Amino acid sequence: MGYVTDSDLAPAPRFVAVIPAGGVGSRLWPLSRPDRPKFLIDLLGRGATLLQETVSRLAPLSDRVVIVTGARHRAAVLDQVPGVDPADVLAEPSPRDSMAAIALAAAVVEHRWGPAIMGSFAADQTIADDDAFAAAVATAISAAESGDIVTIGIEPTQPSTAYGYIEVGEPLASPVGAYRVAAFTEKPDAATATDMLARGGFAWNAGMFVAQTSVLLGHLDRRQPTLAAGVRDIARAWDTPEREETLARVWPTLTRISIDHALAEPVAAEGGVAVVPASLGWYDVGDFATLADVSEPDDQGVIRVAHDGPIIAVDAERPVVVGGAGRTVAVVGFDDAVVAVTDDAILV
Amino acid sequence: MGYVTDSDLAPAPRFVAVIPAGGVGSRLWPLSRPDRPKFLIDLLGRGATLLQETVSRLAPLSDRVVIVTGARHRAAVLDQVPGVDPADVLAEPSPRDSMAAIALAAAVVEHRWGPAIMGSFAADQTIADDDAFAAAVATAISAAESGDIVTIGIEPTQPSTAYGYIEVGEPLASPVGAYRVAAFTEKPDAATATDMLARGGFAWNAGMFVAQTSVLLGHLDRRQPTLAAGVRDIARAWDTPEREETLARVWPTLTRISIDHALAEPVAAEGGVAVVPASLGWYDVGDFATLADVSEPDDQGVIRVAHDGPIIAVDAERPVVVGGAGRTVAVVGFDDAVVAVTDDAILV
Numbered sequence: 034m035g036y037v038t039d040s041d042l043a044p045a046p047r048f049v050a051v052i053p054a055g056g057v058g059s060r061l062w063p064l065s066r067p068d069r070p071k072f073l074i075d076l077l078g079r080g081a082t083l084l085q086e087t088v089s090r091l092a093p094l095s096d097r098v099v100i101v102t103g104a105r106h107r108a109a110v111l112d113q114v115p116g117v118d119p120a121d122v123l124a125e126p127s128p129r130d131s132m133a134a135i136a137l138a139a140a141v142v143e144h145r146w147g148p149a150i151m152g153s154f155a156a157d158q159t160i161a162d163d164d165a166f167a168a169a170v171a172t173a174i175s176a177a178e179s180g181d182i183v184t185i186g187i188e189p190t191q192p193s194t195a196y197g198y199i200e201v202g203e204p205l206a207s208p209v210g211a212y213r214v215a216a217f218t219e220k221p222d223a224a225t226a227t228d229m230l231a232r233g234g235f236a237w238n239a240g241m242f243v244a245q246t247s248v249l250l251g252h253l254d255r256r257q258p259t260l261a262a263g264v265r266d267i268a269r270a271w272d273t274p275e276r277e278e279t280l281a282r283v284w285p286t287l288t289r290i291s292i293d294h295a296l297a298e299p300v301a302a303e304g305g306v307a308v309v310p311a312s313l314g315w316y317d318v319g320d321f322a323t324l325a326d327v328s329e330p331d332d333q334g335v336i337r338v339a340h341d342g343p344i345i346a347v348d349a350e351r352p353v354v355v356g357g358a359g360r361t362v363a364v365v366g367f368d369d370a371v372v373a374v375t376d377d378a379i380l381v
Numbered sequence: 382m383g384y385v386t387d388s389d390l391a392p393a394p395r396f397v398a399v400i401p402a403g404g405v406g407s408r409l410w411p412l413s414r415p416d417r418p419k420f421l422i423d424l425l426g427r428g429a430t431l432l433q434e435t436v437s438r439l440a441p442l443s444d445r446v447v448i449v450t451g452a453r454h455r456a457a458v459l460d461q462v463p464g465v466d467p468a469d470v471l472a473e474p475s476p477r478d479s480m481a482a483i484a485l486a487a488a489v490v491e492h493r494w495g496p497a498i499m500g501s502f503a504a505d506q507t508i509a510d511d512d513a514f515a516a517a518v519a520t521a522i523s524a525a526e527s528g529d530i531v532t533i534g535i536e537p538t539q540p541s542t543a544y545g546y547i548e549v550g551e552p553l554a555s556p557v558g559a560y561r562v563a564a565f566t567e568k569p570d571a572a573t574a575t576d577m578l579a580r581g582g583f584a585w586n587a588g589m590f591v592a593q594t595s596v597l598l599g600h601l602d603r604r605q606p607t608l609a610a611g612v613r614d615i616a617r618a619w620d621t622p623e624r625e626e627t628l629a630r631v632w633p634t635l636t637r638i639s640i641d642h643a644l645a646e647p648v649a650a651e652g653g654v655a656v657v658p659a660s661l662g663w664y665d666v667g668d669f670a671t672l673a674d675v676s677e678p679d680d681q682g683v684i685r686v687a688h689d690g691p692i693i694a695v696d697a698e699r700p701v702v703v704g705g706a707g708r709t710v711a712v713v714g715f716d717d718a719v720v721a722v723t724d725d726a727i728l729v
Contacts, residue, residue, distance in 0.1 A: 130642075216633075255606070255607065256605075256606070256607045256636065257604075257605070258603070258604070258606060259603065259604045259647065285564075285650045286647050286650040286651060287647070288604065288638070288642060288643065288647055289642045289646065290636070290638055290642060290643075294478075294636060294637040294638060295636065295638075298637065299607065299634050299635070299636055302633045302634040303634060
């Protein structure tokens with residue numbers, strides 16, 4: 034029935050890393066554009082794109098890396114990560130939020146290789162401590178073996194209002210380092226965030242989820258049956274000539290919903306989610322403020338990201354200059370200014 | 382089993398108007414606050430709150446009006462709409478997006494009075510042409526009798542990027558004025574919106590949905606079974622001493638999802654949604670720009686909303702001054718300024 038691909042010849046993977054690479058990053062305009070999303074650019078001037086860094090971090094920890102991206106970005110993704118089997122770069126016809134992307138990957142993995150443990154990790158995050166990350170993933174895989182959905186929660190370093198929080202409950206019997214999730218909470222206001230840090234027992238929700246494919250798809254069968262049936266139909270057709278027809282017919286009927294709202298939050302309310310808290314030097318590179326946090330100021334107090342030209346700051350504290358290579362940038366009379374420069378657009 | 386309420390003694394309604402009154406309106410701060418959401422204030426200075434206007438518009442068209450609101454707002458809602466049976470003002474323990482609110486109303490209506498047709502209409506919209514609205518609702522009710530979910534779509538008056546659009550398909554065999562929905566589209570960018578207006582055949586999605594309770598709950602059984610089972614459990618307990626215990630147990634497990642993503646969009650992709658396009662003088666009062674659109678400038682070109690004090694405009698075109706009663710407001714050197722004044726906060 035199916036084509037024979039490299040995937041068919043490889044041994045069945047025990048742990049598959051899934052990278053949903055879909056966000057356009059409109060809060061990082063003009064660096065990030067619909068035709069050049071943030072995960073495809075070297076946002077931090079480190080010689081690797083966010084996607085490449087994510088793949089490099091996960092490849093040593095997993096038997097396979099599967100990437101789910103928009104159809105228009107598939108060619109660029111393949112160019113950037115030559116080590117990933119092209120059959121493992123799945124193209125969505127249109128964005129339908131994170132649950133459809135992750136569920137599609139789960140269904141394709143299970144259809145191709147049988148039940149496995151998978152971990153989903155966004156392509157637009159940076160992590161400073163790779164060893165701590167590897168340890169957290171290993172603990173999460175172990176916890177997932179007992180049937181939980183397991184999230185890796187970030188130990189908060191400040192009362193951020195930019196992230197949702199996870200209320201950490203009782204420790205699991207095993208493994209050490211895994212806890213029951215008491216609840217997921219929405220992004221708090223500043224007072225609530227300060228209170229949560231003072232009380233302790235909370236972690237940031239970084240959207241990292243590890244689970245058996247059968248557990249994830251089983252919760253979906255129960256809670257989102259049309260979405261589950263849809264991705265299973267698509268997965269059966271994926272490696273056959275029927276892929277395009279099936280995608281065209283089924284994909285537009287899939288419910289748009291985030292994995293947080295479809296699974297993490299309600300399954301946690303039922304007691305089925307665990308968390309592995311970890312200190313990773315983690316950043317979600319969602320906006321310029323985060324970009325400034327991730328970058329070091331130079332000896333003039335200027336933060337440069339992918340900019341090595343002169344920067345003139347007059348009556349201007351802590352300017353952040355992003356992009357623009359060697360061009361001269363002057364910031365006058367504004368504190369905390371962010372100047373982002375590309376060839377055809379400037380944002381101040 | 383249940384308490385005897387007024388509701389039990391009334392004849393079974395044929396058409397029930399449901400008003401989800403839940404949005405805080407953070408884009409209208411400081412006029413709108415969590416403890417004083419926009420639907421509870423006289424935002425337009427017309428002597429009635431948005432909720433009161435919505436009830437006045439719907440009461441003549443329906444056999445009952447059911448309001449779903451947050452627990453903290455229930456007392457204020459009851460004060461404002463004395464004509465609504467208190468048993469018909471349903472309090473949610475916490476916000477869980479529009480689908481849970483509307484599904485709860487559907488389940489309570491069906492459990493109390495048996496299957497009916499219901500229409501859901503947000504509490505934060507204004508409509509200038511009540512007669513056109515009444516005609517559109519009547520057409521939508523007629524279309525709903527054949528088993529469709531029916532939305533009232535607004536004929537666009539400008540290429541707005543603030544609303545989702547409905548692609549209008551073929552006319553239904555009956556009633557006249559109802560059409561198949563080809564697709565719901567997300568908020569477009571300016572170029573796409575201009576193109577859609579030029580091509581014609583699109584309507585704004587105002588979030589108004591009319592359907593048989595059995596049709597709405599039937600789609601939910603299939604697409605969101607845990608949400609459907611949850612609201613049915615709650616509805617069975619609503620008029621009994623078990624209401625609080627059931628809410629505490631079940632409400633936190635309900636999936637957070639909008640009615641657009643849970644039903645309108647995917648059911649339209651299956652061919653199960655109809656639209657009645659209408660010109661209503663409709664506004665979604667979501668932000669200050671809309672507020673200015675809804676209000677008439679005075680002979681100095683100043684737009685006043687709930688402000689009758691002096692306004693001094695120097696080098697400032699089209700200032701909008703909202704609230705502040707008789708206080709003097711000066712706007713100097715800014716065009717299109719919006720000044721919103723309350724007792725304890727000023728936004729410029």
